[in-house]
Amino acid sequence: MEISSLSSSDTRGKDDLVDAVNTDDRISTLSKDLLLKILSSLSTKEVVRASVLSKRWGDVWKETSEIFMDMRYITISRYLSIDFSPYAAGWLTKVINDHSGNFERFTIYHFAYQCADGMVEAWIRSLIHVKHVKHLTLVNCFRPFLVTSILTLDLPPKSFSHPNLKSLHLGRYNLKDPHGFDNCWNLKKLKLIAVFAEIEVFNVVLMSCPSLEVLVVDLHCHKQSGLLKIENRNLKFVCLSCSQIDGIEVATPSLEILTVKSLSCEIEKFVIANPNLQFNRNYWATGQLYPHTSYYISCPPDQEKTSIGHEVMMSEPSEYMKVYASMSVSIDLTNTKEVDMLKEVLAAWPDEMQELEILIKNNSNAPRKEGETPIGRTKRKFWEETKPFPNGYFRVHTVWLFNFSGSKEEFALASRLITQGTVVMTMKIQPASISLSNKLQIEAAVTKLKELPKGHTELSIVMF
DSSP states (O other): OOOOOOOSOHHHHHHHHHHHHHHHHHHHTSOHHHHHHHHHTSOHHHHHHHTTSOHHHHHHGGGOSEEEEEGGGOOBOSSSSOBOGGGHHHHHHHHHHHOOSOOSEEEEEEOGGGSOTTHHHHHHHHHHHTSOOSEEEEEEOOOTTOSOOOEEEOOOTTTTOOTTOOEEEEESEEESOSGGGTTOTTOSEEEEEEEEEOHHHHHHHHHTOTTOSEEEEEEEESSOOSEEEEOOTTOOEEEEEEESOSEEEEOOTTOOEEEEEEESSOGGGEEEOOGGGOOSOOTTTTSSOOOEEEEEOOOOTTOOSOOHHHHHHHHOHHHHOOTTOEEEEEEOTTOHHHHHHHHHHHHHOOSOEEEEEEEEOHHHHSOOOTTOOOTTOOSSOGGGOOSOSSOSSOOEEEEEEEEEOOOHHHHHHHHHHHHTTOEEEEEEEEESOOOHHHHHHHHHHHHHHHHSOOSSTTOEEEEO
């Protein structure tokens, strides 16, 4: 709602005042649900400013379920040479205490110098155990030339243990010990970004959160000693960036997506116990240490929603899909739901991909009986469409096709990637088997692929 600005003219001053009053009246006539919906789309700074329009605004904002507080922008007044940033933390504490209900989501970005000793711990205690927040984000932001930029969290036991808290994001803190995570059966999603601690602290934190489904970590160990152990059986999505560690052991039978951004350990010290994520390519394969994602695409015919891992990856593509990264996917090309999921990921990729490994599941190669339909079949088949797959913009330098049998679906996918210019440099094909009949069928399919018009004339197609 926009208020007419007051004119300096004496002849219009009275009319402008009436307009302002009428606007306030119109705001007061809105329902509480509509006001809450409007306020939920505003930043906290805008919400507080809006409260001066009417007393009703001032009361309603205290019932908003989501608050985003960025204290980096509470600085020097435009009119007074006063730095208000040291008072921001106290004002935020008042916002939390004055709120009349529970929070669905609360996000705080702050500088270390804005928080007195114990201030962050007090926010955590109040938001989780008094206001029963479901999704909490606390980020201690970097500020150049600031001597003290990392805050140490000294948390009492079970600080993050509450049945309402489902997701937690901590950024740029030092964890003194793991006790704050004691008995955290409630957490489903955990993000620890630029968090410093000993490796033993990280391992205990992960053990204390057995219900985790999503784990995103950028960990910095104080000294290089020991292994990071990820053994949460319910995990579906893991994103790793770790420095100063000897190695990593991942034992997660339900894991669907593993993204490695950067690791300081060698490939021999990275062990993953998951039969679905055994790919030929990985973070170390290209020799360039590009970010790498391993994705076991799975969508049973009776499953209406896409997987949790897929939803997380698509929710923040700029976070998990990087330029010049590489990716390995395992897919059943007869399952149109899985094909659609692959299409969504590739279409969302921000720029060129370095490598794409496509491991075709064995059931894709199994012959179907007469009248049998593909799993998850819809009214159309992707190989019958004329639109580019995944779109007209996605490009990848090298594509590896493993377990290739020359089936109609496989040939259609490969031919799309070749003719529409998706593959820039090389397509490498590894057969599914070496039996004589299959070998002849595969060789015939590869020969046809080589004869297709290429989107890039320098593209080479090889079978190995």
